Amino acid sequence: MSGTGAGDDTGSVVSDADATVEVGEPLVKVRDLKKYYEDDGFLGGKPVKAVDGVSFDIRKGETLGLVGESGCGKTTLGRTILGLESATGGDVTSNGREVASLSGRELREWQRDAQMVFQDPDASLNDRMTVGEIVREPLDAHDWKGRTERKERVFELLDLVGLNEEHYYRYPHQFSGGQRQRVGIARALALEPEFIVLDEPVSALDVSVQARVINLLEDLQAELGLTYLFIAHDLSVVRHIADRVAVMYLGDIVELGDTEAVYTDPAHPYTASLLSAIPGSHTETERRRITLRGTPPSPRDPPQGCRFATRCPAKVRPAEFDDLSATAWERIDALHTVLRERQNAESGLGEQLKRRLGLAANASDIEEVVDDLFERDGGGAGGGPGDDGLLTDAARTAVEDAVRFARQGDDAEATAVLREAFGSVCNRERPEDHVVGDDGRTSACVRHTDEYDEPTVVIDRRYGRDDD
Amino acid sequence: MSTITDSEDPAAIAALDGTESFLERVLAYPRPAAVWTVVALALFALEAGAVAHFVATLLVDLVRALPGTYDPAAFSRLASATAQVPTLLSRETIPNAGYWNGRSFVGTFLQLPPHLAWFLRVGLVYVYSFAFVAWIWVGFDRYRRYYRAADWSPRDDVIDRFRNHYWGIFGLVVVFMFVVMAVFAPALGPTTVEKNMQNPYGHTITHWDAEQNEPTQVTVGQANRASQSRGTRTNNVAPLSYDQFGRYHPFGTLPTGRDLFTFIAAGARISLVIGLLSVSLSIAIASTLALLSAYYKGAVDLSFVLLSDAVMALPQLLLLIMLTVVLSGTWIGNLYNGAFVLALIFAGTGWPYMWRSFRGPALQVAQREWVDAARSFGQRPTAIMRKHMLPYITGYVLIYGSMTLGGAIIAIAGLSYLGLGVNPPTPEWGRAVNAGQPYVDTVSWHISLIPGVLITLVVTGFNALGDGVRDAIDPESDSAAGEAGGRGGGA
Numbered sequence: 001m002s003g004t005g006a007g008d009d010t011g012s013v014v015s016d017a018d019a020t021v022e023v024g025e026p027l028v029k030v031r032d033l034k035k036y037y038e039d040d041g042f043l044g045g046k047p048v049k050a051v052d053g054v055s056f057d058i059r060k061g062e063t064l065g066l067v068g069e070s071g072c073g074k075t076t077l078g079r080t081i082l083g084l085e086s087a088t089g090g091d092v093t094s095n096g097r098e099v100a101s102l103s104g105r106e107l108r109e110w111q112r113d114a115q116m117v118f119q120d121p122d123a124s125l126n127d128r129m130t131v132g133e134i135v136r137e138p139l140d141a142h143d144w145k146g147r148t149e150r151k152e153r154v155f156e157l158l159d160l161v162g163l164n165e166e167h168y169y170r171y172p173h174q175f176s177g178g179q180r181q182r183v184g185i186a187r188a189l190a191l192e193p194e195f196i197v198l199d200e201p202v203s204a205l206d207v208s209v210q211a212r213v214i215n216l217l218e219d220l221q222a223e224l225g226l227t228y229l230f231i232a233h234d235l236s237v238v239r240h241i242a243d244r245v246a247v248m249y250l251g252d253i254v255e256l257g258d259t260e261a262v263y264t265d266p267a268h269p270y271t272a273s274l275l276s277a278i279p280g281s282h283t284e285t286e287r288r289r290i291t292l293r294g295t296p297p298s299p300r301d302p303p304q305g306c307r308f309a310t311r312c313p314a315k316v317r318p319a320e321f322d323d324l325s326a327t328a329w330e331r332i333d334a335l336h337t338v339l340r341e342r343q344n345a346e347s348g349l350g351e352q353l354k355r356r357l358g359l360a361a362n363a364s365d366i367e368e369v370v371d372d373l374f375e376r377d378g379g380g381a382g383g384g385p386g387d388d389g390l391l392t393d394a395a396r397t398a399v400e401d402a403v404r405f406a407r408q409g410d411d412a413e414a415t416a417v418l419r420e421a422f423g424s425v426c427n428r429e430r431p432e433d434h435v436v437g438d439d440g441r442t443s444a445c446v447r448h449t450d451e452y453d454e455p456t457v458v459i460d461r462r463y464g465r466d467d468d
Numbered sequence: 469m470s471t472i473t474d475s476e477d478p479a480a481i482a483a484l485d486g487t488e489s490f491l492e493r494v495l496a497y498p499r500p501a502a503v504w505t506v507v508a509l510a511l512f513a514l515e516a517g518a519v520a521h522f523v524a525t526l527l528v529d530l531v532r533a534l535p536g537t538y539d540p541a542a543f544s545r546l547a548s549a550t551a552q553v554p555t556l557l558s559r560e561t562i563p564n565a566g567y568w569n570g571r572s573f574v575g576t577f578l579q580l581p582p583h584l585a586w587f588l589r590v591g592l593v594y595v596y597s598f599a600f601v602a603w604i605w606v607g608f609d610r611y612r613r614y615y616r617a618a619d620w621s622p623r624d625d626v627i628d629r630f631r632n633h634y635w636g637i638f639g640l641v642v643v644f645m646f647v648v649m650a651v652f653a654p655a656l657g658p659t660t661v662e663k664n665m666q667n668p669y670g671h672t673i674t675h676w677d678a679e680q681n682e683p684t685q686v687t688v689g690q691a692n693r694a695s696q697s698r699g700t701r702t703n704n705v706a707p708l709s710y711d712q713f714g715r716y717h718p719f720g721t722l723p724t725g726r727d728l729f730t731f732i733a734a735g736a737r738i739s740l741v742i743g744l745l746s747v748s749l750s751i752a753i754a755s756t757l758a759l760l761s762a763y764y765k766g767a768v769d770l771s772f773v774l775l776s777d778a779v780m781a782l783p784q785l786l787l788l789i790m791l792t793v794v795l796s797g798t799w800i801g802n803l804y805n806g807a808f809v810l811a812l813i814f815a816g817t818g819w820p821y822m823w824r825s826f827r828g829p830a831l832q833v834a835q836r837e838w839v840d841a842a843r844s845f846g847q848r849p850t851a852i853m854r855k856h857m858l859p860y861i862t863g864y865v866l867i868y869g870s871m872t873l874g875g876a877i878i879a880i881a882g883l884s885y886l887g888l889g890v891n892p893p894t895p896e897w898g899r900a901v902n903a904g905q906p907y908v909d910t911v912s913w914h915i916s917l918i919p920g921v922l923i924t925l926v927v928t929g930f931n932a933l934g935d936g937v938r939d940a941i942d943p944e945s946d947s948a949a950g951e952a953g954g955r956g957g958g959a
């Protein structure tokens with residue numbers, strides 16, 4: 001389709017609202033978009049940073065895939081672009097309209113041009129309305145023409161998505177999942193939108209039905225010149241349908257580029273890890289399978305610096321610890337994660353009080369963890385991490401320090417000690433987007449600067465290739 | 469899920485492809501609709517005069533109720549004109565008030581004994597009412613079978629479930645009989661409130677004087693005085709008996725000698741009016757606020773929480789007593805014998821309880837994705853609340869409405885038992901219970917017991933109806949999960 005070769009559009013300007021956007025030009029521009037959810041609790045607490053400063057363009061006529069693990073903020077991003085959530089900061093512009101700050105009539109106008117197809121057709125269709133009423137509702141809401149024209153239009157739409165006129169008076173209960181999703185698609189098409197956010201539109205469907213719905217979406221795009229933002233966690237579906245793909249991690253877009261380029265040669269360590277998690281894919285990239293360790297940190301308290309630093313297989317390491325083994329790093333990272341989690345754990349008032357008073361509440365837990373991680377020989381409270389050659393002296397001292405603070409219940413200090421000792425530029429700076437490759441692909445990793453080796457090189461070095 | 473079955477004219481139905489309007493479908497196969505309409509009109513014609521009279525008197529009352537208005541002469545004339553229209557179920561068509569002239573009954577229907585004439589009239593009223601409802605059901609069924617474009621709708625399942633819910637049907641029947649009693653109150657009583665209670669000395673009756681062996685005239689007031697029920701064998705008119713003036717008393721008489729059945733029928737009307745008015749006002753307030761709460765959440769919700777807490781903190785009984793005293797004598801205090809103010813107070817203090825029950829389900833619906841979907845294509849908030857949220861709390865509205873109505877009837881009875889509420893001498897069930905209290909363990913037990921049993925029965929009926937509706941709407945909620953009215957938060 002389109003999109004390739006358009007280059008980096010960041011500088012181009014679409015001046016006024018009436019300008020029709022050419023195919024391949026940015027239709028929707030997202031700049032530094034933020035969406036935070038404030039906590040309702042009385043104790044305040046930090047906001048959940050669901051989307052934390054993302055910038056990208058969606059080009060007219062393209063399908064932009066948006067992938068990431070669940071909870072990375074991709075659905076929130078889609079909803080914020082549509083104005084379903086009010087943005088905490090940043091802009092979304094389309095045809096010169098500032099979507100994020102729209103309200104009232106203008107917001108309704110935007111919501112006419114931009115539609116959404118929801119993940120679960122069971123939940124997104126009101127089951128007390130007939131299919132006809134459901135598909136007609138957007139027309140009613142926008143006072144589109146007259147009664148008979150609306151009915152005609154609904155028949156036309158039902159036909160377009162592969163349903164019959166006689167389905168008009170049926171209720172959603174009487175349909176299969178795939179048919180229901182077709183109803184949802186018909187509803188989204190009713191107002192002739194330019195842009196549709198597809199929020200995991202097939203993930204709730206049977207595998208056998210998925211392909212047919214995907215094909216329908218592709219046909220509709222070709223026929224009606226639609227622009228899609230396709231949100232999914234299923235990477236193979238995205239590869240099939242998307243022209244370009246954006247990879248999201250913890251509220252941030254880490255890599256964005258043409259689908260094939262991203263899939264065959266991922267630039268960002270997260271993309272590489274994600275792709276290697278697809279069964280069978282590591283043979284294609286000739287890379288050993290990199291396991292994505294643990295789960296993403298809470299978006300309430302994302303890591304400073306690079307969001308991916310807690311799990312990154314290519315993380316920059318301080319020079320003095322360069323000789324530590326991969327296993328050692330894994331253990332240290334694990335300890336770091338445990339401490340961070342302890343620190344952030346929602347603890348009751350009693351727990352907090354104990355901490356204030358310096359009473360170690362979970363001292364025994366940390367002992368166990370350290371025992372497990374560093375195979376200490378159970379030498380009691382005084383014993384340090386074992387000296388089986390896993391850690392160097394300097395590393396052991398740092399770990400011991402951290403464990404001591406943790407034992408006293410001061411997880412914050414313990415985390416700080418570890419970060420101080422083993423941290424690097426990855427823990428300090430939030431990486432900028434770097435252009436990689438020659439097709440305008442961007443990747444947010446410090447390793448794309450000249451100072452450091454490229455992520456792929458490092459991953460190969462650390463984890464090796466299958467056949468060398 | 470059923471499809472069109474046993475259509476009488478499959479060809480006509482088959483010609484339709486499910487896309488026509490209702491009218492087109494009727495024209496394609498008009499017979500069932502035509503038959504139904506003719507019968508419905510015939511049924512209605514029997515009572516058309518009464519309906520017209522009812523509307524006219526309502527207008528008169530309405531105009532009178534407005535403060536500082538003129539005499540509604542035009543409406544009064546209309547009202548008396550409509551009163552002349554003969555109707556099947558009026559006391560004029562089937563009179564029961566006559567007398568024995570030594571050889572036969574004079575003035576009763578077909579010269580039947582008064583009690584038979586009365587039974588005939590009451591029987592006809594109920595037969596007519598049930599026939600009317602049955603015919604409406606037939607109409608719905610025909611609509612569903614021949615004219616509705618949708619083969620099946622979720623409501624069909626609800627109705628089917630209710631039809632198999634015997635406890636709910638029992639409730640429905642009891643409630644329906646109560647409503648019929650209220651609606652036909654003037655036609656049901658052996659005598660009228662005006663003659664028997666409000667102006668007994670302005671009316672006379674004729675009766676057979678056994679001593680003089682000839683019909684004699686006496687005022688109703690005098691007759692009442694001689695037919696009191698005061699707990700002694702000589703001073704008692706028991707249920708289903710005549711007094712010495714040849715008047716038939718199906719439920720016996722009050723201690724004042726007035727007819728208990730007439731009193732109860734008229735009281736049913738007052739109870740139903742207050743109950744319906746207060747409950748529908750409560751529902752309107754509570755469901756609106758619940759929808760707003762659930763849709764906007766946050767500050768809006770919080771302000772309603774505070775408001776409802778404030779209202780719930782008011783001492784309801786004290787407020788009632790105060791307002792009754794303050795408003796007595798004013799136009800609003802006199803509206804419908806004080807019933808209107810009572811309904812307002814009930815509604816004004818009762819809505820927070822309902823709001824609390826509706827808020828949980830409303831919040832749950834607001835979380836549903838179709839609400840989001842509607843917002844995503846720019847549907848207006850009011851339309852979202854009406855189309856996508858309200859239908860999902862109507863079930864709760866019906867359940868709580870039904871149960872609260874039962875509660876309101878008890879409350880009204882309780883208040884008049886205490887001598888509050890509806891102004892005497894307007895008939896009210898609670899007052900009858902009160903009046904009969906000294907005689908419960910005597911031969912005049914009927915004065916307290918009959919209205920007491922009726923109150924219990926009606927309230928049980930409303931609760932049963934609520935149970936039935938709940939189970940029909942939400943089949944998962946078995947009786948264990950939902951003790952009466954205790955389902956506020958969950959769904």
Ligand code: SF4
Binds near residue numbers: 269308313315426431
């Ligand atoms: S900046 Fe690059 S190397 Fe460093 S943690 Fe992030 S992704 Fe890994």
